[in-house]
Amino acid sequence: MGRSFEDDPLTAALAPPPNETPAEKEAREHAEAEAKRVSDEIDEQLKNERIALKKRKPTVKVLLLGQSESGKSTTLKNFQMQYARETWLEERSSWRAVVQLNLVRSINTIVDMLNTATSAASSTSVPTSTSPLAFNERHRLLNLRLAPLRGVQADLERRLGSAAQEPTSSTTEPHEAMPPPPVASRRPQEFYVQSRDGWKSALARFKPWQSDEQGNPAAAQAAVWQQKKDTEVTNVIAECAEDMKAVWEDEVVREMLRRRKVRMEEAPGFFLNDITRIATRDYEPSDDDVVRARLRTLGVQEYSFFIEEVHTAGHEWLMYDVGGTRSSRAHWYPYFDDMDAIIFLAPISCFDERLVEDKRVNRLEDTYMLWRTLCSLRLLTKTQIILFLNKCDLLERKLHAGVQVREHVPSYGDRPNDLADVKKYFQTHFKEIAKQSSPEPRRFYVHLTSVVDTQGTAATLRTVEEGILRDSLRRADLL
Ligand SMILES: Nc1nc2c(ncn2[C@@H]2O[C@H](COP(=O)(O)OP(=O)(O)OP(=O)(O)O)[C@@H](O)[C@H]2O)c(=O)[nH]1
Numbered sequence: 001m002g003r004s005f006e007d008d009p010l011t012a013a014l015a016p017p018p019n020e021t022p023a024e025k026e027a028r029e030h031a032e033a034e035a036k037r038v039s040d041e042i043d044e045q046l047k048n049e050r051i052a053l054k055k056r057k058p059t060v061k062v063l064l065l066g067q068s069e070s071g072k073s074t075t076l077k078n079f080q081m082q083y084a085r086e087t088w089l090e091e092r093s094s095w096r097a098v099v100q101l102n103l104v105r106s107i108n109t110i111v112d113m114l115n116t117a118t119s120a121a122s123s124t125s126v127p128t129s130t131s132p133l134a135f136n137e138r139h140r141l142l143n144l145r146l147a148p149l150r151g152v153q154a155d156l157e158r159r160l161g162s163a164a165q166e167p168t169s170s171t172t173e174p175h176e177a178m179p180p181p182p183v184a185s186r187r188p189q190e191f192y193v194q195s196r197d198g199w200k201s202a203l204a205r206f207k208p209w210q211s212d213e214q215g216n217p218a219a220a221q222a223a224v225w226q227q228k229k230d231t232e233v234t235n236v237i238a239e240c241a242e243d244m245k246a247v248w249e250d251e252v253v254r255e256m257l258r259r260r261k262v263r264m265e266e267a268p269g270f271f272l273n274d275i276t277r278i279a280t281r282d283y284e285p286s287d288d289d290v291v292r293a294r295l296r297t298l299g300v301q302e303y304s305f306f307i308e309e310v311h312t313a314g315h316e317w318l319m320y321d322v323g324g325t326r327s328s329r330a331h332w333y334p335y336f337d338d339m340d341a342i343i344f345l346a347p348i349s350c351f352d353e354r355l356v357e358d359k360r361v362n363r364l365e366d367t368y369m370l371w372r373t374l375c376s377l378r379l380l381t382k383t384q385i386i387l388f389l390n391k392c393d394l395l396e397r398k399l400h401a402g403v404q405v406r407e408h409v410p411s412y413g414d415r416p417n418d419l420a421d422v423k424k425y426f427q428t429h430f431k432e433i434a435k436q437s438s439p440e441p442r443r444f445y446v447h448l449t450s451v452v453d454t455q456g457t458a459a460t461l462r463t464v465e466e467g468i469l470r471d472s473l474r475r476a477d478l479l
């Protein structure tokens with residue numbers, strides 16, 4: 001049986017009092033009308049907010065993928081430089097420590113080799129197929145005079161936030177099916193920083209003193225200590241400038257590097273041709289220096305910036321930069337289902353190199369494998385995937401130096417070993433992989449890039465940005 005009106009406690013509580021006077025009734029009705037007016041106002045406000053929210057464009061999310069050293073962080077730097085100029089300028093001088101570290105590491109690598117070579121030269125009398133390198137007292141002196149740079153490297157590494165752990169090859173045996181070990185795989189070890197907010201927390205230790213830190217004695221003391229350290233490091237580097245230049249430009253050293261098949265110019269964070277400019281007491285990194293500076297990424301790091309547009313209020317962009325070594329790739333997957341676009345970096349100059357973390361694997365083969373996997377994922381059928389065939393400048397340099405693609409990529413066959421043909425071949429190959437592995441037909445977006453060339457990259461980024469935005473808005477409307 002249904003309950004009567006009087007039985008319902010809520011209705012009873014809201015009902016007017018039974019012995020209400022006309023004045024009380026009038027006051028009550030007035031209060032109720034006022035409450036309704038306020039309630040309607042709130043409803044209207046909520047409705048407007050909902051409409052505004054619907055009108056507001058969604059955040060654009062982009063994931064950068066590719067093997068280690070493919071250029072993901074460098075692409076992100078280009079986006080920052082172009083669209084988050086203020087943050088970029090705030091951070092720029094903090095990159096000095098990274099550039100200094102890159103330079104010092106390169107010199108220490110050469111000095112290490114020189115040490116080994118000079119002691120071997122003085123202790124061995126075994127005849128070699130090539131004439132012995134003509135090391136002399138000058139080389140021994142250079143070794144001695146550059147010794148302080150070891151302390152500088154250790155200090156910079158410690159302060160940048162993490163012990164340097166280089167990914168090592170799981171085996172030293174060459175893979176049977178692979179061509180001989182690549183010349184470019186012998187390179188200086190590099191340094192990485194792991195932090196949730198990417199390079200920000202690493203660079204924070206090198207930020208100039210902020211006036212808003214006044215009144216905080218601990219921060220002030222830390223800043224004084226940091227400044228003292230910065231000055232010490234910079235002084236040692238400046239004092240070694242002439243010797244660094246001498247060792248890098250030395251003909252015997254160059255010959256030693258050639259014989260050992262070490263191509264310093266192709267290594268990440270190459271600054272040896274800029275010693276005179278960088279090894280000074282008042283060195284300030286330029287935009288190009290920051291773009292070329294190498295700091296390896298571990299984990300997944302999020303960066304946000306706002307891109308203004310002429311006809312709309314603009315959009316917030318969230319970019320996710322990931323570590324590309326094999327051990328980092330497990331972290332990629334959770335980010336796949338929420339992205340508007342993926343920019344995949346394929347470094348096509350690496351056709352004759354092997355993975356640092358596994359010397360059995362050719363870097364181009366590894367990139368093909370990643371690309372194939374990405375294109376085949378059902379989860380990504382609606383995600384725009386943009387391919388950057390990157391490091392075209394290094395590709396050109398290699399071809400110019402006479403490296404033959406067909407010796408490392410047998411399917412290249414008898415095609416001419418020139419830049420245009422090689423680029424065309426790779427482009428077609430990646431397109432074919434996408435076509436064969438995609439579960440549904442998808443558009444092939446490709447750009448031939450050298451992301452260290454900031455001007456050229458700026459134009460590419462504008463095209464990419466417009467394409468991603470168009471797609472993202474179309475999908476937002478469909479939802
Ligand atoms: N010459 C040349 N160097 C490049 C290019 N792209 C990137 N580099 C350099 O290659 C190095 C590696 O680039 P990163 O952007 O750090 O590579 P990543 O993909 O972020 O690597 P991980 O963080 O290890 O996954 C850096 O020193 C860059 O300056 C390019 O197109 N040409």
Ligand SMILES: [Mg+2]
Pocket residue numbers: 072073074295296297321322323
């Ligand atoms: Mg990176």
